[in-house]
Every structure is written in C-alpha cells, then in structure tokens.
Amino acid sequence: MTGGSMPFLLLRAIFGGIFALSSVYCLLAYVPFTYQQVIVNELIGWVSAFPLLHHWLYWIALVCGAWTVVDDIRPGRLRWLILGFMAIWSAIGVWVVLARPMMSLRNDWSALIWAALWLAPPCWLALVDLAARVPRLDWRFAAPENSRLFWATFLAGAFTAGLYAAIFAIRFGADPHVRLTSSDRLVAGVWSLLLHLVAYMGAFAALSLVRALASRLPRPSLAEFVLVCAGGGIVLAGVGQALLLSALSLSGRPAWVIASAAGGAAAVCLAGIAVRMWPDHEAVRSGLDLALRPLSPVSRGGRTGVAWLVALAALAYGLAWATAVVDWNYLLQKAGVLAVWTLVFASVHGTIRSGRERLATVLFMVVPVALVLSYRSLSAAPKRLAVAGLTPSADLALVLDTYGGYDVSFKVLHDLVRVERTRVAPDTRAFYELLQRQTNIPRTTAIVPHEMPIAKDLTPSTERKPHIFIIGVDSLRQDYVSPYNPGVDFTPSLGQLARDSTVFRQAFTRYGATGLAEPTWFTGALLPHQQYPNPFGPMNNLQQLVMSERYRPFVTVDSVLRATLARWPDLVELDRGVPGNRYDLCRTLEELTGHLTSPPAGDDRPVFAFTLAQNVHVSSIARERASVPAGEVYPGFYAPYASRVRRIDGCIGSFIGMLKARGLYENSVLIFTSDHGDSLGEDGRWGHAYTIFPEIIRIPLVIHLPRRWQRLAVDPDALAFSTDVAPTLFYLLGHRPTVNHPLFGRPLFTERPGERRAYLRDDYVVASSYGPVYGLLRDGGRSLYVVDAASFRDYDFDMTTGPAGTPRRVSDTVRSEAQARIRKTVEEIASYYRIPLNR
C-alpha cells in the first residue's frame, strides 16, 4: 500500500484514532471529576458506549494498522518488527476480548497507566514506518531557507491573529452584551496581533536554530527532521500539560507523565506518517518540510494554498462555534486553536516557495527582538498606545481579559505570557499548591466519615409534620426566573409561587457544579473536596432527619446520591431506569403526582420528595441541538435555555395546582432551587464545571411554608446558601438549636430574629466541585473574590452590577486578605474532616 495514498491514511486514521480514544477514555477515568460525571454519570452518551464496544474497536484498529504495514513484511529485521507487532498485540487483543479491561477501570493510578499503554501500538507502528522508510529516502544537504521560514512564520502569525479577530467580529460584532467598546476591540485586536507575531517569531528563531545546528551534522535534513520532531513532541507535551490538562484540573507528576507520553507518541506517529507520505523520487531537502507533510496537502502551490487557508478559516470558525457552548474550561476551544495554529503554519510554509537568501540571518532576527521589546514596552506603560490613537475605555488588563473570553487564540497566548503565571510570589504559590492538594482528593486518600449532626436530638417530633418537596433544577440561573428578574415573562407559575413564599434574593450555592453542590443539600455543611468519602451515610444529615421523622421518601437517585445516600429501606426511587442526564422535571412531577394521588392504604405518613432535573443542563441542551420551539422568542435571553425554563415552569404550575386541589399545599414545605447557575456566554464564558463566576454561584431559592409557620421570622435580603436547606428543615421540625459552626449552614426561619444573628458570618467561601477554584463572597454579597489555582490567577468581581457582575482589577490588599480567608476555611475543612494538609 502506498504511503501517501488515501486508503493508507484512512486506515491509519482509524487505527490511531481508536487507540487515542482509548487513551483519552482512561485519562477521563483517572481524573476524579470526569470519572464521576463522564464514566459513572454517563454525561456523554457515546463515551458511555465506548467501553462496551472497545474490544471490537480494538480489533478493527489492529486490522487497519496491520493492513498498512503488510507490504513491508520482507526478509530482514523489519519483518520481525512487524510480525512482533501483530503477534503481541493480537495476543493482547484476545485478552482484551476476554477481560474487557475498559469495563472495569478504577479511579486510581491504574487508569493513568492504561492511558499511557494505549499509546504503545501507534508508537510501535510508527517505528515500523521509520525503519521501513528512513533508509530509503534521499537525505541530501539542504541550503538554509531562513527567508522562507521567516515569511512563513510571520504571515502565519498575522493570518491567525486576523482570522480569530474576524471570527470575533462575525460572531460578536453586533452583540450588545459584549462589554467592549469599539476602541477596546481595536486595542485588543492590535495587542492580539502583536502577541501572535511574538509567538510565531519565537517559533521562527527556534526553527532557525534547529536548521543551523542540523547543518553541521552528517545528514543535515535527517538531523533537522529528528530535531523538529523531538522539539514538536516537547512543545506538545508542555502545551498539553499547561493548557489542556490543567483545564481538566490535572496537574503535578501525573499530568507530566501523560503529557510526555502523549506528546512523544504524537511526534513519533506524525514522523512515521511523514516519511510514509514523502515520495521516493524526491530528495529531502528540508527536515521541516518533511515533518509538516502530514499537516498540509499543499506543496509550494499558489491557488491551492489559498484555497486551503480559506478552508482552514472555515474550520476555525466551525470549531469556535461548535465547541464554545459544550466546552469545559476552554478545553476544546484551546485544543482547536492549537490545531489551527499548526495547520496554518504548515499550510503557509508549504505555500511559500524557496528563494534566494537575500538577507543575512542576523537581519531576520531583528524582527522578533523588536516585537518582544515592543511588547515589554507597551506592557510596562500601556499609555504609549495612545500615541497610535489607541485608548481603551478601562484598565487595559481587564479589557484584554474580557477580549480573551471571545478570542481563544489570543487567550491561549495571553494566559501563557501573563505575569501571574510565571512570577507568582512564593507564599501565593504555596497557597495555590495548598488548594490543589486539597482539591479533587483521590479516593486513595481515605477520609474517615464521621457523624456531624446538625442537631443533637433526633427524637421524632410529635407535632403535625408537613410534606416536604425539594425541587431542584440543575444549572438553573437566578435571572431566568421571574421572582428574581422582572424582565422574565416566561415563568408565571414560579411568579405565583413566589407570591406566597419567601424569595431569598441573595441566595448562593457553596459549590459550582453538581458534584459537591448536591450533597450539601443533604449534609448542610461544606464537604471535603472528594467524590466521595465512603461511607457517606453518617454525614447525610437530611436523610437521617427524614428517616427519623418517618417520612415516606421519594427521591430521584442520580449518580451523586447513589454514592452519598445510606441504605434507605422504604425509599421509592423516582425516575428509576431513566439515564442520569435525562431527568425531565415534567416527567418526574407526573410520576410523583401519581404516588401522591394513590397512596398505599393505611399509610398516612407525610411525604418527602427530592429531585434534581436536568432540563436546562448544558449537556441536555446540546443533546437536543439547542432547539427552540417554533414561535418562541426570548429577546435578551439564551433562547434554548429560556424555552426549557418555560416548559418546566408550566409543569411546576400543574404540580402546585394538584397540591392545592388535594389540600396538600398549605401543609407543605416546598423548596424550589438549583444546585448552581451557569455561564451562558458572559464575557465568552460557557458552562460551570471548573469555574466560579457570579452567574454560577447565584441560585434561585424560593421556600413556601405551611400557613402555621408563616409567622416565623425571616430576612429575605440576608445571604442564604444551599447549605442552609438542611438546617432549616431541622429547625422547622423542632430539632433545635441547630449547630452553629463555620462550615455549617443556618436555619433560614426562626422563632425570633435574634436567633439568626449568631449564625451570620462576615464572608463565605465557595468553591468549584471539580477544580482548584475557590471564591470568597464578601461585603454582604456585594463582592466576589475568585482564586483560580489551576491557571494561577485571581479575579475580583463587583456583584452589584447584574447577574454576571463586573470584573475589577485585583489590588494587593484585597488579594492578601481574601486569600488568607480562603486558606483559613480550607484548613478548617481539612481539620474538621481530618485530612492531612500536606498529603
């Protein structure tokens, strides 16, 4: 089979793709968050199907791979290399079919080893490629091509900056929600161009050095090829670790191990494909040309090259458009940008013809030096931009941060060179490291659960007990329901509920994302950052209360509750058999209505019901292709999200109507809330998994009480948290006083206003469920300070300016005070749950 032929490339793509997917799947199993959400909770359908099909896919991959090298089985050492490949990996294939290792992956180091091992077959085949082709190629001496390299890098840099600026302009040019003036956009565009040129010129210098070094070796073009591939592998490993794995909250030694393995494997495989694609009759004059061959179909062409660049521009736009909404912490967008950068450079380099070296090498080097010095000069004194008529409307750092949310190509570079990352003070670095250590604590670190009662006495109360309904909607934002936003006209039922309930206007979750947010409803307290201590039962206060008070329990047992509920003999499981990412509130409430309207004979126990619907979760919206029913428009709102909120509002209205019709409403505690909010494009942000932003920690919290409790004292303007739900129910059911501890919530309703005061704190720590990102809510909820220990930077938000707040420049005073408070709380959590601080 010819190396560069379409069938060869297709078979290799299948072969490499399946093993790469296997490796990624194992990596997902290693990271605690992705293990819980993607593997256990089956957040992404096709990923869940992967282990079921893996043994078949393995054999398909093996056959495809073997097919591409079968022609090389000739006498000699190469034959043994190929036959060895077939024999060993076939034997392993038999074991894979019998043992199905992907079905039993554990969330520990063994998954990381598997992730590295699945990269071995592609590497083996790449060695076959290299052994088969390297001796047959004509590695002649190559003259320097600094001129070509210079223009290729320079034009690629300019093209990439312009491309992403154009994508920003097309997607957000007329968006009134983008908080950038036209002068801000211009300044950011120029800054982006400067950074892109600096980066590409750096690549120019590095490649020039490689060529110069290679030229003194016996076979210069081969040496250049080896150095370029090795350098490429190192860069891939570094960039992958810094940008991609950190987005998955994977850091430290495990990140380096897998990044190095993946970077090395990618470089070796591309090298193998490159030598396969190089025609026999053509001498290799440039190792770089050869290395880039798999990445560009263009070879010194004119129109074809331009057409290919246009296609790449379309690809970049498509990637930006398709990945933004479903992305996690810019992971997919950054990966897309890195791919586009490489492809653009390969294409431009392939398009430009070699010419005479008119200028000396030294003169080419003046350009990168000038660019770097300009960058330093402007960074030190941004006022110098005014000389060119460029004046941002606000602090330049904030303008650039905001622009970076929309232009991910710029964001990658801006995040890489920002000083916070490279020059973090030692004590701050130690603080970030503490947060990293205390986040995503692996299950191998045993956290011994201990009872942490909200109230000392759980003797069942003798008073008439109300029914309790906790209706949670995953990712529901506060500003998408009318009790919080008068501009919302699509939630009339919630508006009605709010009129005879208490609307906590300053309600917040203590955890972004469901992993830890949902359990806090049950514990009423902050948790160790682990998914999850086992057994969790002793910490599950709400379940103990409901069992002790002999309620008839109806609960949607999702994957989080499956890990955090203790044995519950009389539990009626709602949504049984429904996949965890498809819990539909309307269906759940219908099922619950059925139970309420036909209770078992002789069972007059009050009802406790809990559900966490997935209707507006980003994965549900993506799965339903962001559809919006015909005729529905939501100006100023994200329509796919708002239309789903409208639908669940109707179902809540029907459910409340049923409660009223059956005379249950006035003897019910009905809590409507969400586990966290969501970013829906604010400053380019989407999702909630690894971040803490104002729109993520604000939640709706509406509590309806039975008439007899409506005299209780309550302050709807005081700060209220998801951790307050359990203590409130303890208090209401007569288990008083509830514990007053910094890690615990408080009763929201009390007999006397004075009772609440003892529970109030000056500030409250919030955190992401999945990443080392912590926040401090201060000044009565008017400020949010965020520490992102994954990307080594802090933010400060003014919370008074709308749902998403407004970023402010971080001052040193605020930084030190907020970090000290967060550190204290993290240490308190560690002390309370007996987690070693320096584990």
Next chain:
Amino acid sequence: MLRWLVRTMAPALVLAIYYWSFVLSPVPLASDRPIGSAARVGQRAMEDPPRGRGTAGQVADLGLDTELAARATDLYQRGRYGEAVEALRDLLQRSPNDHLAIGRLARAYGHLGRHRDEAVQWERYLLLAPRTEEACPALPRAYEAIGETAKAFEAFERCRSLDSTDSDIVFYYARARERAGDAKRAIQLYEEGISLAPDYADMYLGLARLRLRGGDVDGASEAVGRAMRHDSRSADVLLAAGQIAARQGRRKDARDYLLRALAVGETYVDVHLTLARVELEDGRRDQAVTHCDRALQLAPGSAEALALKRRLDEARR
C-alpha cells in the same frame, strides 16, 4: 565556520531574549490608571446611564471602597477597633450611605465604650439600611449606657414598630424598664413577650423577678415554674427558683436549686450569696462562710457580699 556560528548564535540569542522576557524577567501589564480608577471593564460599552456622581466617579470609588472595606473588616475582626473606626470613617467619607459600614462603625464604637458615638451611627443606620434589625436593640442599649433613659425607651418603641414580632426587642425593652424601676410597664412587656414567644424562658424569669420584688411570691413561683419547663438548665432560672423557694421557707429545695445553678455556673456571685443566706438560715454557718468567701473572691468589692460577711462574723460572736 564563522557564518555557521552567526547562523547559530543569532537565533540562540533571540531565544535567550525570549526566555529573559517571558520567564526570567517578565513585565507585568501595568495599570494605565490608579487602582480603582476606571477599574471595571465595559462600563461605557454597556451604556449604563450615569447617576449621581456619574459612572466614572462610581467606578473610581469602587476599587478603593473595596480595599478600605476589606481593611476595616480585617481590623475589626482582629479586635483593633480604634484603627477599624479610622478605616470605616475613611470609607464613609467616600461612600456616606454605605449602611454596612455604618453598622460596623457603630459596633466598633460600642466595643470602645464610645456609646454616644455608637448611638449616632445607629441612628444613621436606621435611616439608611434596608433592614434595620442590626440596629435593634443596640441603639436603645447605647442610649441606656450613656444614661439617656428616655431616648432609650423611645428607641425601643421605634424598634418595636419596625418589627412587632421581634420578641428579643420586647425582652430587652422590658429589662430596660425593669432596670429603670418601671415595674408596671416591665411586667406588661414581659407578658407581651410571652404571648409572642411562649417558650422564651428569660421572659418568665423577668416576670418572676418583678413579682417577687412586688411580694407576689406565688405568682413568681408560677412564672419560674414555666421558665423551668422551657429551660431547666439555666443558671438564672435556677437562681430565681432557689430565691423563691427560700422565700417560701423551702430551704432544702432552695439549696438543691442553687447547687444545680452552681453546677452550671460556678462563678455566679449571686448564687453563692443566696446559697450563703440559705445555709446561714439553716444554721450551717461554715458552709455559709465558704460561699460568702467565694463570692468575695469573685467580686471583691461587692457591698452585698461584704454586708453578709459582717453578718456572718457577728453570728460567730
């Protein structure tokens, strides 16, 4: 060779400059305006209509406000109230209507014993805060502390009008009336408080105290009995029960109550004194002396304890 050296050294030098620029000595992106000034991005882009001092003014203040507020909070939390007062006053000069800062300033004055200033700040707080419960009962108690009894009562009435269901306010008001010798109004208030919060043990206790003073021992006993039902482990309740039992001549019961009160709070001077009297009346002089000495040890200048001591000395002679 020379050419090769140049071709090698030139890019190596460039890379060295990159390394120096981005790793060894990176330049932070400087702010082109002072901290707090135009600190919020997108202010103009969002076209928020300027109000009051105008957008730029608001923006300019917010960053510095946050710093001052954080500093004041820190000083307050560390108990450095004098410095906290200065920081809060600076903050209030910039944001005169910040009710949170006003409330904190009032509390800081309270800690410093500057109750007149405290009262002034709480009055401001009442005018500006959306929820006023923080000022109650601190404001009337500040007036009480500076001897402005009439103003204290008037402030209590205002607090009650802000939240008529707040039984804490009623209790503190009743205590103030009680301290001022207005037993009639105090009894009214305690009874009102009991109707608002039937399990508020301190209300019954106040009622019992006043009835006892008025000679209504049975009424006091009834009130203490109800207090005991709600809080049988309170040293105050046990003391009152002991006093009433002693007045009724049930000295054994009185001793039991008082010893239980001591088990809760061994340093409670009044319990020691009452117990000393009971022991003296029972002829157990040594025990009486022990409790009286302990009371004097706890409160060396107590006139009541000294008088009892004299009485005990006379009894020995």
